[in-house]
Amino acid sequence: MALIEVLHRRATKLGLLPKVIGKLSIVSNILVLISIGLILCLPLDGQYRRTYISENALLPSQAYSYFRESEWNILRGYRTAIEALIDKPARVRNEVISSWLTDFGMKHAVYDNAADGDTLYGVYNSQRGDGTEAIVLAVPWYNTDNEVNIGGAALGISLSRYFSRWPIWSKNIILVISENPHKAMKSWVDAYHNSLDLTGGSLEAAIVLDFPSKSEYFEFVELYFNGINGELPNLDIVNVAISVIEHEGVKVSLQGLNLSEMYTSSYFNRLKTLLFGVKNSALSGTRKLYGNEAFSGRRIQALTLKACGTEGHDITTFGRIPEAIFRSVNNLLEKFHQSFFFYFLVAPRHFVSIGSYLPSAVCLSISFGISAAHSYINNQYITVPLSDNSSILALIIFFGSIAISFIFLQINETFLQPHLMILAFLLISFLPLTNIPQPLITIQPCLSYRLKSFAFIYISLVLTSLLVMNFALAFGMGLLAFPLTFTKSCSEMITFKSKVINCFYLAISNPFIAIFIFVSIFEDDITNFEVFSDLISSFKYMGNWTWAITCIGWFTTWQMVYIANLDTPRSALDGDTKKNL
C-alpha cells in the first residue's frame, strides 16, 4: 500500500492524471496495439505450452488396435456394395444399409426430415455398460465439398460391425449416416435430444469421418474441431486424436494448413496456425461445415477426421484412428476436465491457453471503454449533467438503432442482395461529404459526444460479454470496428481531406463492408458475397449467433457513431452553443 501511496503522490505531483486524461484517445490506440502485440507474442518460445493429456483415464493408444487386414476385406466388400448405391435415392440406400446393420445386430431407425434430408442411425447397446452414455460415429453421405463420402461410409459401417463384436464397451455406440454434414446432421442432433424414440443415452463424443476418395490409401489426416459460436471441444479429445494419429505414423494437419507448415517449427508457421485458428473460429459456421459443428452447444466433444491424399497409409489405418479414440473415450468415467475448453493450437502438440490470449481481447474491450470516456470527458460538454436532454436523446437514438438492427436481423437470405447492400452502405458512409443530411437533421455537438460515448461503452460491453464465449469473434469484431474510434465529429474537422478520411473510417468499420473486405482477402472457402447468406443461414439453421451479434452489437454501434458524425458544423451553430453554455 505504501508503494501505491508513493506512486500516487508522485503521479499527482507530476500532474500525470490530467495529462493522461487529455490523451485518452492515444491511450485507447496504444491499447489496441498492445492487444495485437500480445497475439503476435503468443507463438514466441515460452509463451505456448506443450499439450498433455489432463485426464488420466484416456490412455490413448494403450490398447492394441485390431482393425487390420481381416477387416480390410470386409471394408472392401461394403465399399463395393456402397458404390452400387451412389445413384440410388436416399430411401433405397437407407433400406439397404439398414439391412446390413440388422445383420450384425445393431438397432436402427431413420429420422425423416423432408427439408434437410433423412438420416439413418443405428445404436449398439454396450453389453456390460450401464448404457447411459454414447459415442457417435458420424458419416455424412455427401461431404462438405459435395463429394460422395464412399470411404467414410464403408469405414463407418465396417467399424460399427467390428465394434459390435468387442465386449469392452462401457458406452453405447451410435452410427449416424446423414445426408450432409451441416443441416441434416444438425437436425438429427436436435431431434436426438428432443423427439427420437431410439436413443442411446447422452452423447459424450462424436467423430465425423470424411474419406471421399475411392482409393485404398491416404496420405495424411486433416483434423477439424472448431465448433459453432467459438466453441471448441475439450482439448483432451483433440490431444487424444492427435496422439492416436501420430501413433499410427500418420501426419496431421490443423486448420486445413499444409503439412510442411505443421511440422516445421518456426515462429511464422506457429503464428499462421494460431491466426488461422482465430479466423476459422470466428468464421466457423460460415465456412465449410465438416460435421463436427453440428454437435456444438450440447456438451458433445466433436471432431472431424478427413483423409487427404491418395497414397501412403492404407484405409484400415484411418479406421484404427477412430477405434483408438473410441477406446480412450470409452475409458472415461466422468465428463471431460473443465478449464480445458479454451485454447488455441499453434502446432499439433503445442497450445496457448485462455490465460495467455484473453488479455488481448480484454485490451480491445478496454480501449473502447477508454474511447467512450474520451468522448465524454475531453470536450467542453463534460459539465453538462448526465440527466440532460442530450443524454436522454442519445438513449432514445440508441434504442432506435437497436430497433433498426433487429429489423436487419430479420432479413431473409433470399431477400438479401449483398451487392446492393454493400453499395448502399458505401454510399451512406460517404453521405456526410455532401451537404444533403445537414438541413434534414441537426445534431447538437453535445448530443454527438454523448452518442459516441454511449456507442463505445455499448460495444465495449458487447465485447466483454463475448470474450469468454467466443474469443475469436470478440477479437475480430473489436479489431474491425476499431476505426470507429478514429472518426471525428464534423465540428472538429475543417478540411475536406479530413472529411474524406472520416468517411473512409466510417466505411471500413461498417460491419457489412468490413466483413466483406475481410472475407475476400483472408478466406478462400467463401466466395465474396456468399458470406452474408452463409451467415444468415447458419444463424437460422445452425444456431450460429455471429450474424445476430454483428447486427445488434456492431451495427447498432456503427449507426450511433454515424449519427454522431452527422452533427452540424460548429460555424453554423456558434450562436446556439454560446447560448447553451
Add this chain to the structure above:
Amino acid sequence: MIGGTALQSILLVSFLLRLTLHCHYPNLTFGLDDLVEFSSPMTSYKSLLESFFILNHTSNNLYDGGLIHQQPLLIHVLSFFYVDNNLLLLSIIYSIVDIIIALQLIHINMILFPNDTGSKKYLPGVLYLLNPICLLSNVSKSTIIFPNLFLILSFKFILSSLLQNLNSSNKLNIISAGVSLAISSYLSFYPIYLIFPICSVIYNINKQITNNVSNTNYIGLFIIVTLSTIIGLLVLSYIINDLNWNFIENTYLVTFSFKKLIPNLGLWWYLFIEMFEMFLPFYHSVFNLFVFALILPFTIRFSSYNKQNTGKNINLILMSFWALILCLGWITLTKAYPTVSDFGFFISFLPFFKPVFGYMKYPILSVLLFLHAIVLSPIFYHIWVNLGSGNSNFFYAISLVYALSIACIMIDLVWSILRFEFDDGKPNYNARLTQL
C-alpha cells in the same frame, strides 16, 4: 387521485404494457422464471403454480413435497384469483401491484419533498415503471412483489403521519404501517429487521410535530401492532394449513439454513456447496447475523444529530428515512436468496437521495459494474450449466461483481450523507476532505 393526465396516461400505458406482456407472452414469464437472476426458490412463479395445483387438485399438504416455499396465506389468497388455469386475473393483480408501488413512490416523494413541482413530483414513480429490471421482474411473476408492496405501503403510512396533526389519525397511520410491515415480514421475513429504522423515523416525526423527545407511545404502539399482527398471521396460517406448523420450516427455516442450493446472485450459496457438515451451524449463524449486523448501526448513526453541528438545516426525518433505505439496501446485498428484483426495488428509492447526489463520487463506476454484472451473469451461467465449458467459479465471480456494485452504491450513499451532514445541509461541493 394524484397527478395530472400525463401521469395518468403513463400509469395506464405501463399497466397495459405489463398486462400485455403477462397475457400474450406467457413464455417470457417462464423464460424469466428460469433465470436465476429473476427467480429464487422463495419467489418462483413455477412453484406458485405447483402450489395452486396441489391446493386445487390434491388433498396433500402444501409443504409435504418440500417444493413450495411461499407462505400459505399468500398461496391461498392468490389461488383465489387463479380460476380454471386462467392467467388474466393473476396478471391484472401483478400489473396493479406494480402501479400501486409506483403511486406509493410518488406519494412518498410528495411528502418528503413538498417543494417539487411539475413533472419532478412524479419522477420516482415513473422511473420505477420504466425501469426494465422492475418491468421484467414483474413479468417474471416473482412473488417478491407482494412483500415489496406491503413494505412500501408501510413506509408511506409512516411518512403520512407527518402530514397529520391530529393524534387520532396519526394513530391510524401508525397502525396501518404496523400491519403492512407485519404482512411484509410475514411474506419474506427480512422486512422485520426494518422495524428498527422505522421506529427511528417515527421517533423523529414525533419529535418534529410535538417537540416531545420522550414521547415513545407511538413507537410502542407500532411495535405492538407489528408483532401482534405477525403472530396473528402465523396463527391464521397454521389454521389454514391444516393445523400444521410445517410451513415455518419450509418458508423461514429454509431461508435461515440456505438449504436450497440453487445458484443465485447472493453471496452465500457458493460457500455451502462444499463445506464440512460440522461447520454448517457456525456459518448459518454468521451469515444470518451478517444480514442483521448493520441494521442497528445505520439506524443509530443517521437518526440522531451529530452534536458538533449546531445548525438546524438537516431534516432528521429525511435522514432517518435514508437510514431505512440503506438498511433495505443492506438486506438486498446480504439476504439469502436475492434476485435482481430486490435490487430494482432498492434503486427505486434512490431518487429520494437527490439532496446528496452532488456528493456522490463514483456513480458511473457503480452503473458500469452493475451493467457488466447483469450482462455477464446469464452468460457465465450458460457457459457453466449449458455448455459445460466454464465452471461455477465464473458465475460466482460475476455475482460478486454484482454484490460489489450494490456495495459501491451503498458506500457512495453513506459517504454522501455524511458529507451532507458535515456541510450542515448546505451543499459545499468544493470543499475537499481527506478520506481516511
Add this chain to the structure above:
Amino acid sequence: MHTLTKYLKFIQIIGTEYQTHVVTMRFNFFIPFLLLLTTNYVLADEEKNNHTNNWAVLVSTSTFWFNYRHMANVLSMYRTVKRLGIPDSQIILMLSDDVACNSRNLFPGSVFNNQDRKIDLYGESIEVDYKGYDVTVENFIRLLTDRWPDEQPKSKRLLTDENSNIFIYMTGHGGDDFLKFQDAEEIASEDIADAFEQMHEKKRYNEIFFMVDTCQANTMFSKFYSPNILAIGSSELDESSYSHHSDVELGVAVIDRFTYYTLEFLEQIDKSSTLTLEDLFQYYTFEKVHSNVGVRKDLYSRDPKDVLITDFFANVPNIIPDSSSENESSNKYINLINLAMDQYNSNSKVSKNKDNALSPSVLSKSQNFNNIEYIEDTRTAISSSIKTLLVTSVVTLLCILFYLQEAESSKTFTK
C-alpha cells in the same frame, strides 16, 4: 548372562537335534537357577521378536478402470501372502474392486498382473473386506486402531495383539506426505504415524512391516515415530513410481515396477525359506524399479539381516507340541523358556497326572522346524509360566535355606 543368551541364540540358529539334546541334558540341573537369572532379561529383550500370529493389511486406495494396476498390485500381494499361509481371516483386503467386472475388461471376472495372463488373480476365492466407497481414510484408520462401533463384524476387524506381526501394503496415487483415497480424500503420513502410535500404545502389534508403492512413497513413512516398525517405499520425494508394463488387449498398465519385482522375489519364497528382508532390500535396484527404493530401519530394533521374509509374509506360528506324546520332538525346542517349561512339565509329569501335563504352553520364538498344527492359547501360556516361576523360586529358596543351614553348621563346626 549375556553370553548365555547369545549362546542360546546360536543354538537356536544351528539348532540341530543333537546339540539341543546335549544342551538340554547339560542344563537339566541348573534350569531353576538359570531361569531365575535369565527369564527377566529374556522376556524384556527377546519377547519383541516373538510373534505368534501374522496379519496382513492390503490396501489399494485408487479406483477407476485406468488404475487397474493398483488393483492388480494388491491382488498379487493378496495371493502371495495367502500362498504363504496367512488365512483369509487374518488378511484385510481393501480395494475398490471395480476392475474385474468392469465393462471395459476384455476378460470379465479376471484380473491379471502380467500380459502373459497366466495367473488369474481374481479366479479363486477372493475375500474383499472393504470395497467400493468403503475404502476411505476413516475406515483405514479405524481398522488400524480398531475403534469401531459395536456392530462392526469381526471379519472386518484387525484383531491383533502384542504378539502379532503385521504386514501393511498400500498402493495408489500419492504425493509429498499424502496418499489419495479414491479421488475423494487423502491420508497424510502423520495420520498413519499417529495411528501406529495408537496401535503401539494399545499393544496391537509386535512388529509392523510397512510397504508402500506410490509416487513419492518414501514420504509416507517419514513421520513414523513408534517402535518396531520397518518401512519400505518405492520412490523418493519428487520421484514417480512407474508401471512395469501394459497389456495391449486390456489397454491398461497391469502392474507397477516396485510391486512387480517384490513379487518376483517373493515367488522364490516358501514357508521354510531362510531368506531375510535384507535379501529383499538388496533385490531392488534402480535399473529394475526406475526409482530409488527407500527403507527406514531406525525404528526397528532388529537387523533386517536377521529377519526372515516369512516373519511377515507367511503365517508360520511357533508351536510347542505336546512333549508327553512325542518325546523326541522335545529335542527340537530351542527356546530357553520353552526348554524351561518343558523341563517343568517333564518334572511334574512324574508327580502329577497326565492331564495337567498336557496343558499347552506357548511362548514361542520365531524359529520352528516342525509343522505340527497347534492351538495357541496365550492365557494358558502365561499362567503356566507363572507357575514355573513360582515353583522355581520355591526350589531356589529351599536351596538357599539349605546353603545357609550348611553355612551355619560349618560355622558351628569351626567354632
